Amino acid sequence: MSGTEIHESKKRKRIHGTFACEHPGCDKVFTRIDRLTRHKKNHDPTKRHICEWPGCGRDFVRNDVKEKHYKKHLTNTLNNHDSNYIPANLGVNKSGEESFPMNNSNLLNSIEENIVPAKNNQDVPDSKLSPADLIEWLFHEDTFNGDRLYQSNEYANFPGGYSPVSFTESVLAAPSPQFPFIYDNRKFDDTIREKLIRLIPSLDQNPDFENSKIEKYFQTYWLVYHPQYPILHRPTFSYYKAEPLLLLAIIVLGSSLIKCTGFVEIYSFDNTQKLAEEIAGPLRWLIFSSSDCRPPAKLYIIQSLLLLESFEITSTSRFLHERSFLYHGTKIQLLRRSPILGGDPLNKCNEDNHPRLWEQWIEFESMKRASFMAFYLDTVNAAVYGHTLILYAHQIKLNLPCNEELWEFDNQQSLNESTLRLKNPKFLDTLKRLLNRERIEISAFSKKILLAGLLTIMFQMQQKDLQLSFLEWDSMKEPWKETISLAIDVWRYQMCPKGCCDTQSALSTKPGAEDMLPPMLKKEDSRCKFSLYHIAQISMRISHYDYIIYAGAPSRMNVSVSSSEYKAVSERVIAWAGSVSGGTGVVHAYLFLFEMFLSPSNEDITYRYNPNHDPFLHRKNIIASALLVIFAYNFSTRGPENDIYEVGKSIEYYPEKEDGYSYLQRIRKAFLKEDKLHLSEYEDSYYIHNTIKKYANIVANIPGRNNMVGLLKLFYNSFKNSEWEIGYEYSKLFRNCIERCLGKQSIQCMDMYSNDAF
Incomplete structure (x- = not known):
């Protein structure tokens, strides 16, 4: 056949x-x-479908008939000019407080037909749809026909009705589960080194590619990267069983991050950044040329690509940065075409305590974590660099990762009863609960994933606003921003009860391992650990394109900026700076810099910052974005600090009216006079949200906020020695902003992308 x-x-x-x-x-x-x-179905009296519309209550034997009936209610309401008639289950509060979605799936079936009318402008309803309607519509499965990362039943191949939770429970409930722990005390030896050298022969001549040093790179990976993104299963990891390509990807990150550890041995290394780049250059092609890099791709292929991307996008040359984004979509497509495990994961298990039961679960959970990591990186890259989003929250049909105690479990320790009872709920269900301000308890890794989910909703609504602008339906724009903004503050209140500077909220560490962490990852470090929270609130209000072009970038994504394009950007920035949205965005930029450079409790203590030593890979980029947002806001409304610029003189020649630390302390005092936003004690999410609104209302009236030369010099001096090219480019853009604050008339930083130091 x-x-x-x-x-x-x-x-x-x-x-x-x-x-x-x-x-x-x-x-x-x-x-x-x-x-x-x-x-x-009309003759089945056991299944009745009730219309939930207030005051109706009609019942139907067929759901499709009931939903057609329900649509008539909704259509009549949307066309009703009496705004007082709004049913309660639409999630709208008539008094104007914030609104959140109610669990009404019937609303979703008709919302798409009414949100964007198919005819001309005159057919647009006068009354705006509520933010709750817009958010709820995003989650409606039937609305989207595009690719999903996985189908709604993520483990469709499980026999006998097994769910992911019951599979986990069956593993844990086995009489004597033979956990496949690998007790391997052997060091990284010449046999493994030779395997890696066969892939990249030049490594044999690199003085930093010695066995003892390579072991330090692995130690760095587990100390610095793994607590932030626990996508590899540490208890069963082995030099001897791991694929060589994955070993190389780990070495790339470990050698790049070793500067963050404070190891005394670092002084005996030659140039670990050079080693990382020497491996990263050919590694992507080695992965792509592997026979395992095709649908369905092997787990180690996805993991290797994720680790390599983490380095390329944040910590190396512009060439590798751009290459990473160009091939980011390839990794997503591999995931979309890869079933989790594939086939029947229990088909080799004859007994409950078969060792393959544990191994299948570990591989299963590993692939899930890799999928979430791909989703997270996609979202962060969109927020930090303005890249195009590929994955959206509604496409992720997975349960959240298991708790970290279970993920770090090995046969040398026992699991407590609470861990055995803990369930890992669906990602989308948890995201909806967060939007409804319900209490959620999840792991540190899942907290990052949920924040990324909120960001994808934000970006999706921004895209819809662009579509509405194109169709000149501006009256329907932006009713959603307040809802999403508050939801992000709800996330901060719930996920970071001690503030976004709390280390324990941000990291997944084994009990007793905290003392081994590098200095900037220890709980005593009071600097921000969730910089994505601040850039999320900023990105909602001003685009990466606008603030980097306004600062003087001559091009973006390899496309030059014309004078007319700069003029359009300038007009948008001026309008933004004069709005409530502009005030809120710049307040978040200030709050982030306060957390990074000022002590929360002692005005005499300030922090130095070296972007090369930052263990949080994206934080250095977000710092640069926050500074450029502050420049755009203040320069567009107040102009330069001085008018003393002379061509040819170094910026160090010019005095500043205020040094950077004093400037930040003065702005913070102005905020605190209005209301105190404590770092460790919040009344609720509304307190955070409303306090930031108060700050936004007063920031425009703070005197001398355009005295930014000292602040910009502070960042210029720390970024000019960056070991990653994007950071060095930022330093030149900061220099350009300093010169403009001193009175320079030309706008663009023409040498921003010249790689004179690389």
């Missing part, structure tokens, strides 16, 4: 003929069997 014949034989065919309903007293006859099947 040919492939075409097989395909045709599997098609579901409609059977024609004469088919009578056999229900007593019914004389209906149909010409197709599927219509008879649908008709029989």
